[in-house]
Amino acid sequence: xxxxxxxxxxxxxxxxxxxxxxxxxxxxxxxxxxxxxxxxxxxxxxxxxxxxxxxxxxxxxxxxxxxxxxxxxxxxxxxxxxxxxxxxxxxxxxxxxxxxxxxxxxxxxxxxxxxxxxxxxxxxxxxxxxxxxxxxxxxxxxxxxxxxxxxxxxxxxxxxxxxxxxxxxxxxxxxxxxxxxxxxxxxxxxxxxxxxxxxxxxxxxxxxxxxxxxxxxxxxxxxxxxxxxxxxxxxxxxxxxxxxxxxxxxxxxxxxxxxxxxxxxxxxxxxxxxxxxxxxxxxxxxxxxxxxxxxxxxxxxxxxxxxxxxxxxxxxxxxxxxxxxxxxxxxxxxxxxxxxxxxxxxxxxxxxxxxxxxxxxxxxxxxxxxxxxxxxxxxxxxxxxxxxxxxxxxxxxxxxxxxxxxxxxxxxxxxxxxxxxxxxxxxxxxxxxxxxxxxxxxxxxxxxxxxxxxxxxxxxxxxxxxxxxxxxxxxxxxxxxxxxxxxxxxxxxxxxxxxxxxxxxxxxxxxxxxxxxxxxxxxxxxxxxxxxxxxxxxxxxxxxxxxxxxxxxxxxxxxxxxxxxxxxxxxxxxxxxxxxxxxxxxxxxxxxxxxxxxxxxxxxxxxxxxxxxxxxxxxxxxxxxxxxxxxxxxxxxxxxxxxxxxxxxxxxxxxxxxxx
Amino acid sequence: xxxxxxxxxxxxxxxxxxxxxxxxxxxxxxxxxxxxxxxxxxxxxxxxxxxxxxxxxxxxxxxxxxxxxxxxxxxxxxxxxxxxxxxxxxxxxxxxxxxxxxxxxxxxxxxxxxxxxxxxxxxxxxxxxxxxxxxxxxxxxxxxxxxxxxxxxxxxxxxxxxxxxxxxxxxxxxxxxxxx
Numbered sequence: 024x025x026x027x028x029x030x031x032x033x034x035x036x037x038x039x040x041x042x043x044x045x046x047x048x049x050x051x052x053x054x055x056x057x058x059x060x061x062x063x064x065x066x067x068x069x070x071x072x073x074x075x076x077x078x079x080x081x082x083x084x085x086x087x088x089x090x091x092x093x094x095x096x097x098x099x100x101x102x103x104x105x106x107x108x109x110x111x112x113x114x115x116x117x118x119x120x121x122x123x124x125x126x127x128x129x130x131x132x133x134x135x136x137x138x139x140x141x142x143x144x145x146x147x148x149x150x151x152x153x154x155x156x157x158x159x160x161x162x163x164x165x166x167x168x169x170x171x172x173x174x175x176x177x178x179x180x181x182x183x184x185x186x187x188x189x190x191x192x193x194x195x196x197x198x199x200x201x202x203x204x205x206x207x208x209x210x211x212x213x214x215x216x217x218x219x220x221x222x223x224x225x226x227x228x229x230x231x232x233x234x235x236x237x238x239x240x241x242x243x244x245x246x247x248x249x250x251x252x253x254x255x256x257x258x259x260x261x262x263x264x265x266x267x268x269x270x271x272x273x274x275x276x277x278x279x280x281x282x283x284x285x286x287x288x289x290x291x292x293x294x295x296x297x298x299x300x301x302x303x304x305x306x307x308x309x310x311x312x313x314x315x316x317x318x319x320x321x322x323x324x325x326x327x328x329x330x331x332x333x334x335x336x337x338x339x340x341x342x343x344x345x346x347x348x349x350x351x352x353x354x355x356x357x358x359x360x361x362x363x364x365x366x367x368x369x370x371x372x373x374x375x376x377x378x379x380x381x382x383x384x385x386x387x388x389x390x391x392x393x394x395x396x397x398x399x400x401x402x403x404x405x406x407x408x409x410x411x412x413x414x415x416x417x418x419x420x421x422x423x424x425x426x427x428x429x430x431x432x433x434x435x436x437x438x439x440x441x442x443x444x445x446x447x448x449x450x451x452x453x454x455x456x457x458x459x460x461x462x463x464x465x466x467x468x469x470x471x472x473x474x475x476x477x478x479x480x481x482x483x484x485x486x487x488x489x490x491x492x493x494x495x496x497x498x499x500x501x502x503x504x505x506x507x508x509x510x511x512x513x514x515x516x517x518x519x520x521x522x523x524x525x526x527x528x529x530x531x532x533x534x535x536x537x538x539x540x541x542x543x544x545x546x547x548x549x550x551x552x553x554x555x556x557x558x559x560x561x562x563x564x565x566x567x568x569x570x571x572x573x574x575x576x577x578x579x580x581x582x583x584x585x586x587x588x589x590x591x592x593x594x595x596x597x598x599x600x601x602x603x604x605x606x607x608x609x610x611x612x613x614x615x616x617x618x619x620x621x622x623x624x625x626x627x628x629x630x631x632x633x634x635x636x637x638x639x640x641x642x643x644x645x646x647x648x649x650x651x652x653x654x655x656x657x658x659x660x661x662x663x664x665x666x667x668x669x670x671x672x673x674x675x676x677x678x679x680x681x682x683x
Numbered sequence: 684x685x686x687x688x689x690x691x692x693x694x695x696x697x698x699x700x701x702x703x704x705x706x707x708x709x710x711x712x713x714x715x716x717x718x719x720x721x722x723x724x725x726x727x728x729x730x731x732x733x734x735x736x737x738x739x740x741x742x743x744x745x746x747x748x749x750x751x752x753x754x755x756x757x758x759x760x761x762x763x764x765x766x767x768x769x770x771x772x773x774x775x776x777x778x779x780x781x782x783x784x785x786x787x788x789x790x791x792x793x794x795x796x797x798x799x800x801x802x803x804x805x806x807x808x809x810x811x812x813x814x815x816x817x818x819x820x821x822x823x824x825x826x827x828x829x830x831x832x833x834x835x836x837x838x839x840x841x842x843x844x845x846x847x848x849x850x851x852x853x854x855x856x857x858x859x860x861x862x863x
Contacts, residue, residue: 257775367693387708394712405719405812407737407786412715416708544771546751605775624772627749635772 026091029079030170036072037160039065043153047146059146063134066149070127077124080169081111090176093169099182099601101572109193110183116169118196123159125204133208147215155207158340166333182601191251199244203309205237210306213299217355222295227288232660238278239656245271246649257607257622259637261645264413269392270312273385277305280381283374291436293362293371303348310341366438373431380424387416425479428523429486451485466539476534483527487520515662522655529648535641548631556638559583573597580621596623618642721816726763732789738765739784739813747779762820769797777802782813
């Protein structure tokens with residue numbers, strides 16, 4: 024009964040979504056208030072029904088209802104409750120339901136927090152969100168219904184993929200989807216503005232916090248995915264340039280470009296056509312990501328079961344979304360003004376460099392991800408593109424990006440004097456170079472790549488320091504005014520600084536890990552030890568342990584440094600009972616300076632194990648950097664100016680406020 | 684320089700920078716393409732020596748030999764085979780009789796030295812490359828017709844099974860690799 028209710032309410036939600044995508048739009052066209060005000064209640068009721076469907080599916084999992092095909096395929100009576108709930112989005116159908124739920128959450132949030140928007144504009148936004156919702160509800164009901172029955176019911180379920188049985192997996196998909204789907208808000212704002220012809224500074228200001236919010240979720244989702252892969256896949260890498268990772272990274276890159284170009288659109292009225300295009304692209308790339316993952320054209324950790332009709336549906340949906348939005352853009356874009364002129368050296372021009380680099384980086388990732396698929400589709404052979412390509416491209420593109428990241432925030436809008444700015448930043452340049460060389464020397468290796476990576480990190484920190492000093496203690500300013508000046512710095516500016524500092528921390532971690540990590544595969548039995556980077560790993564015990572739904576061989580490794588005990592880790596090799604697949608559960612000891620990582624490979628006939636031990640300096644800084652970027656985004660979107668009434672600040676649009 | 688000339692100079696400079704950048708990018712792209720060859724292609728010397736490529740198929744049953752850190756096995760597409768050696772930890776789901784893709788270089792001795800071994804992530808999954816190799820071999824066997832099939836019931840049976848596996852490619856996961 025519960026699954027049928029869930030199935031039924033999805034139809035209700037679909038019906039409401041159809042009305043929501045038509046009535047407010049017609050209302051905005053006819054200027055009929057009665058029609059336009061329907062948008063919000065429709066969106067809210069749709070959200071209620073989708074939430075109900077999600078609750079029904081969760082109930083089916085909790086009750087171990089194996090007469091539901093999806094539950095039988097993704098759960099098991101032995102699966103702990105914790106993972107039974109997470110299993111709701113552990114497969115294709117349920118994750119689509121979660122995706123639809125996210126669309127509703129965003130739509131309701133827009134309806135709730137954007138009541139100050141002009142009614143026709145809000146009505147159009149919600150109508151566009153409704154259309155997206157229709158697309159995904161149809162997709163689910165036609166090709167991937169999570170409530171399909173399995174009759175007769177299975178005696179027990181086939182269990183959740185063991186790889187997904189990890190706490191990180193419980194929040195990784197929801198966060199990632201919040202990010203993906205969040206860009207639909209920027210998309211809807213852009214389409215609504217193109218329809219209504221109100222692309223102005225106010226539009227940019229309304230769009231910014233929503234875009235930043237989506238970006239924060241996406242950053243979190245990607246970072247969490249990387250952390251999960253590091254801990255769970257058992258061989259200590261944190262990013263693989265896997266096509267599905269790339270699929271989430273492309274919207275992130277475009278979203279980052281969008282955040283920066285929105286700054287120009289809001290402050291200077293410039294880049295508007297480009298900003299709109301980025302908003303359309305960010306969501307289109309999210310959809311492309313969905314297509315790549317759901318269609319089964321990719322081989323990846325994330326790709327679920329193949330069903331050509333699903334791939335076809337999303338492809339058609341993708342073509343409709345991209346095609347219609349680009350057509351609308353081509354039709355309306357000529358009417359978008361160019362905004363104010365700016366000099367060759369100005370904050371606008373540096374943000375232009377930022378956007379160029381991010382756009383090229385996106386194109387490079389797109390090329391590396393799609394080219395093999397095209398070749399394959401055309402029957403021209405199977406190829407893959409190696410990680411060295413992506414690494415090389417990013418090293419090449421990120422260097423100029425980071426250079427301008429240091430300069431941009433100190434540069435004035437409209438026009439600035441490069442000579443004077445160079446003087447301000449000269450010391451930062453020297454200090455950061457010396458620091459990079461010193462750090463390399465301390466760690467024991469000075470190469471171009473290491474020094475370059477470390478320099479990027481120190482350069483950002485040094486230029487941020489100069490920037491902050493200039494704000495707190497301008498030339499001729501008094502030291503006792505510093506606190507007051509600090510209070511005048513907007514949250515948006517603090518957010519920018521925190522996010523940029525996050526990039527520095529991230530770069531530092533990447534440079535250190537890529538240069539100095541040491542890994543070794545060794546044959547070990549109880550009592551054997553091995554040494555890397557001054558740490559001695561000794562296997563002191565090997566025993567079988569029982570988990571709720573698996574058995575495992577667990578090693579006990581005592582790690583010492585010059586005879587002093589540092590840590591004890593317990594890596595496992597698990598065999599999950601239902602799918603009878605082995606799974607490596609790594610043993611990691613982590614602190615701010617380094618991770619010590621032990622994973623058990625396979626047992627030799629002699630009884631010894633092949634063990635991989637790794638020393639990874641500063642790897643947690645990579646995720647720490649992601650967290651700081653997120654924190655920056657949260658600060659920026661909490662800025663006061665997004666909450667005060669729009670009229671009060673409309674005149675400061677061309678202001679000198681130093682936020683980017 | 685007049686402002687106009689200055690702007691032209693900047694535009695030309697920017698275009699040149701973009702050109703160089705794109706050139707470098709495509710060069711990096713080209714030198715990092717990894718091609719895929721089936722065991723049949725490798726056995727008939729179609730694969731390059733000294734360049735990294737991928738080979739895929741099934742791990743032939745009974746061929747996996749561990750010698751300390753080094754492991755040797757044979758990859759087959761049911762028509763021809765390639766011997767592979769690899770040092771280090773194999774992925775969790777590497778199994779005899781199951782699909783596998785190895786990336787590395789072909790040595791002068793005809794042994795494929797793998798630097799990376801990828802296997803499937805769940806029991807239904809077959810790496811697309813491996814599935815393709817099996818499918819091609821199956822097609823070839825079919826073309827050769829009844830004579831061969833009757834003579835080698837085992838091979839035909841395996842090819843049939845491989846064809847079925849190819850049709851049921853259900854990627855749930857790749858990248859379950861280990862490498863260095």
